[in-house]
Amino acid sequence: MSRGLSVDPSDAVPLWKQIEENVRRLVASGALKPASVMPSVRDLARDLSINPATVTKGYQRLVDAGILVVRRGEGTFVAQKPPSLPRGEREKELEGGAMRYASLAVTLGAANEEAVEQVRGALKDLGKKKKDEDS
C-alpha cells in the first residue's frame, strides 16, 4: 500500500512535509494513479512507525492542494484530475517551490548551472516514469 512512500525521521524536512512531497512526486510520476486509494492514516503511520498526527497533517495539506480527496466513510483517494488552481495562486506555488529549491542549492554550495541542470534532469525523469507507467 505504501509502496514508494518512505520517510527519513532524521532529515531536517519535517515528516509531514516528506509525506506531502513524496505523494506529490508519486502522483506526478504516475506511480499513484488518479482515483487510486491511499493507505489509511493508521496503516501508513504503522508502516512508517511514525505519529499518526504527522500523516494526518501531510494528507490534509494534499487535500487542501487538491491532490487527494477524502470520501466520507470510504477513505482517501488520489484526485481524478490534477488540481486547477487560480492563475495567481498557481504562479505563487511555483515561485515558492522554486525559492525553496534555490535556497537548498545555495546552502549546498551548488553553482547556478548545476542547480538548473538538476531541475531539467528531474523533470525528464518524471516524464519518463510517467510514460513507463502509462504504457
Place this chain on the structure above:
Amino acid sequence: MSANPSPAKTAAGASTAVVSVGSLVVRYGRDAKPTLEEISFSVPKGSVYALLGRNGAGKSSLVRCLLGQQKPTAGRCFLFGEDVWKRRARLMAKVGVVPEDPDAPPSMTARQLSAFCARIYPTWDAPAVEARLARFGVPAGTPYGNLSKGQRALVALALALASSPELLVLDDPTLGLDVVARRAFFEELVGELADRGTTVLLTSHDLTGVESMATHVGMLKGGRLILDEDLEALKSRFRRLRYANEATENPTRYGQELSDFDAVKVKVRGWGVEAVVSNYGDETFAKFAALEGVVDAEASALSLEEIFVAIAGEASPGRNA
C-alpha cells in the same frame, strides 16, 4: 551557548495542558545540590512529549514527582489541572504507566495481573488486554517471572492501555528490547495514538524512535531543563556548518565569521571548521557563506541524536561550559 528553553511556550496553553510542572525542585538532603532545579514545562493535550537526558540528569526523579510517588522539595506537578501529590489516587485512574523496569509478582500470569487490576480501575478492559497479548504473541497464561524482558515490556504496555488512559507515561520502555519487541511496542503505540489521540510523556534512550513519534522535546541536563520545544522547530534551527577557513593565516583557527550564529560546538578539522549552530536561518547562512575567507560553506541537517549529543552529550565541559 544560548539554548533558550522558549519560556513563552510553557506559559501558553496551560489550560489544555495534561501535564503541567511549575518551579519544581527536588533535593535529596538539606545541603545537597538539587537533583532538579526550577523545572517548569507543560505537555499539551494530544502531544507526544519526549523527555531526554543522560543518566543522572534527573529524569527518574521528575517522573516520580509526576506520578505522585514523590513529594517535591518545592514547586508543584499538575495532571489535568489538579495537584498530583494531593489527588494521586483519583488522578492515577486516568494514567497508564509503563515503568522502566516493569515489576510484578513473578508467579502471577498476565491474565491474573489483568484480573487484579480490573478490581482497581473502573474502566478496565480485560478482553482488550487478551487481544493485545495475542497480537504481541505473548502467552497470557505464563508466569510473569518466566517471560523475557521484551515480553514483560509488552505485558506492561497491554496493562497500561487497558484502562483507556488519557495520559500514557512511558519510562524508557524500549530499553533492552530486541528489534521485534520494539517494533511491536511502537506499532501498538501508533494504533493507540490513531484511535484515541492519547497524550504521551516518554523518556527514552532510543532517539530514533523518539524522532519518529514525538511532537515535543524536553532536555534535562544537570537537573535543569535546558530545552523545551516543539520538535519541528528544534530541528529547523539546528544545522551543522562546514567550511574551509581562509580568513586567518593559520587554518586551524577560526575568527569572527560565526558571530551571527549561536555556535553550540565548534571544531577545527584538518580541512577547515565544523560548527553546530542553534539559530540557523537561510538568510543568515547566505550572508555567512558570502563572507570573505569563508570557502565552500555547507549546511547540513542534524538528527535529534546529533542535536542531543551536541548540547547534552559531552562528558567533558566544552568551550561553552
